[in-house]
Amino acid sequence: xxxxxxxxxxxxxxxxxxxxxxxxxxxxxxxxxxxxxxxxxxxxxxxxxxxxxxxxxxxxxxxxxxxxxxxxxxxxxxxxxxxxxxxxxxxxxxxxxxxxxxxxxxxxxxxxxxxxxxxxxxxxxxxxxxxxxxxxxxxxxxxxxxxxxxxxxxxxxxxxxxxxxxxxxxxxxxxxxxxx
Amino acid sequence: xxxxxxxxxxxxxxxxxxxxxxxxxxxxxxxxxxxxxxxxxxxxxxxxxxxxxxxxxxxxxxxxxxxxxxxxxxxxxxxxxxxxxxxxxxxxxxxxxxxxx
Numbered sequence: 001x002x003x004x005x006x007x008x009x010x011x012x013x014x015x016x017x018x019x020x021x022x023x024x025x026x027x028x029x030x031x032x033x034x035x036x037x038x039x040x041x042x043x044x045x046x047x048x049x050x051x052x053x054x055x056x057x058x059x060x061x062x063x064x065x066x067x068x069x070x071x072x073x074x075x076x077x078x079x080x081x082x083x084x085x086x087x088x089x090x091x092x093x094x095x096x097x098x099x100x101x102x103x104x105x106x107x108x109x110x111x112x113x114x115x116x117x118x119x120x121x122x123x124x125x126x127x128x129x130x131x132x133x134x135x136x137x138x139x140x141x142x143x144x145x146x147x148x149x150x151x152x153x154x155x156x157x158x159x160x161x162x163x164x165x166x167x168x169x170x171x172x173x174x175x176x177x178x179x180x
Numbered sequence: 181x182x183x184x185x186x187x188x189x190x191x192x193x194x195x196x197x198x199x200x201x202x203x204x205x206x207x208x209x210x211x212x213x214x215x216x217x218x219x220x221x222x223x224x225x226x227x228x229x230x231x232x233x234x235x236x237x238x239x240x241x242x243x244x245x246x247x248x249x250x251x252x253x254x255x256x257x258x259x260x261x262x263x264x265x266x267x268x269x270x271x272x273x274x275x276x277x278x279x280x281x
Contacts, residue, residue, distance in 0.1 A: 002248065002252055003252075006252050006255070006256050009256060010256070010259055013259075013260055013263060014263070017263050017264075017266060020267065020270070021266050021267065021269075021270040022270075024267060024270040024271060024274060025270045025271070025273040025274045025277070026274075027274070027277060027278075038207065038210065042203065042204075042207050045203050046200060046203070049196065049199050049200060049203070050196070052196075052234065052238050053192060053193070053196045053238075055238070056187075056192050056238055057192075155238075155239075156239055159234055159235075159238040159239045160239070162234060162238070163230075163231050163234045163235065166227050166230045166231055166234070167224075167227050167231070169203075169206075170206050170210075170223040170224070170226075170227055171223075173210075174206055174207065174209070174210035174223060175210070175216070175219065175220065175223065177210045177211065179210075179211055179213065
């Protein structure tokens with residue numbers, strides 16, 4: 001899992017660097033995120049960080065052999081992921097409603113949409129896969145099909161998804177906040 | 181992945197509050213009228229601290245053998261530094277665009 005995480009980190013870095021490249025070369029990069037969007041993204045960050053703590057508790061419970069508590073924390077973690085996804089999809093729909101398309105938007109550099117949707121979309125895909133992964137692990141751990149080590153490995157993946165958001169959130173949202 | 185000790189509750193919750201606090205700090209900074217470059221530097225610095233906290237405590241790399249860290253992190257950092265070469269071309273593009281207009 002560690003090797004996968006490092007390779008996945010490079011994938012995300014490539015996308016983030018591509019965004020940096022576009023933004024640096026652009027003359028009028030849009031800064032469309034008003035306060036409600038920033039607040040929404042901040043809540044999403046809090047949810048994801050808190051779900052990571054739930055994951056830590058799940059890993060600990062599983063290593064102590066507390067099956068019920070481990071499953072509970074795993075489900076809580078997955079729930080955090082679902083809330084994150086729902087909030088993010090709401091943000092996407094809002095932007096699409098304002099007329100943002102991958103190669104067109106009402107404000108400036110046309111590539112804004114492509115950069116935004118590919119970066120946040122890749123991350124959202126990871127969160128969604130993570131939710132499925134955690135639920136599979138929870139069921140399997142309950143049936144004694146998976147061991148505590150499997151829970152721990154799924155935890156590594158989940159924390160990584162959290163970690164990536166720590167970069168996407170400031171780069172995409174905070175650096176494009178609409179300030180008076 | 182066998183390891184004897186991991187972080188206790190106290191450490192995990194302090195790390196959690198630390199991460200939340202740093203996030204709030206970042207959001208406050210976003211509303212300061214700082215030059216983009218300064219802001220980017222400060223935000224990335226804070227984000228790297230947050231990433232390091234997550235890796236060290238949540239992913240408990242701190243409690244693993246040192247060889248795991250040595251295998252993974254320096255190579256990743258090296259690759260990331262190598263990727264920055266593209267930015268020279270990016271600023272060239274911006275410069276050329278200003279010549280055309």
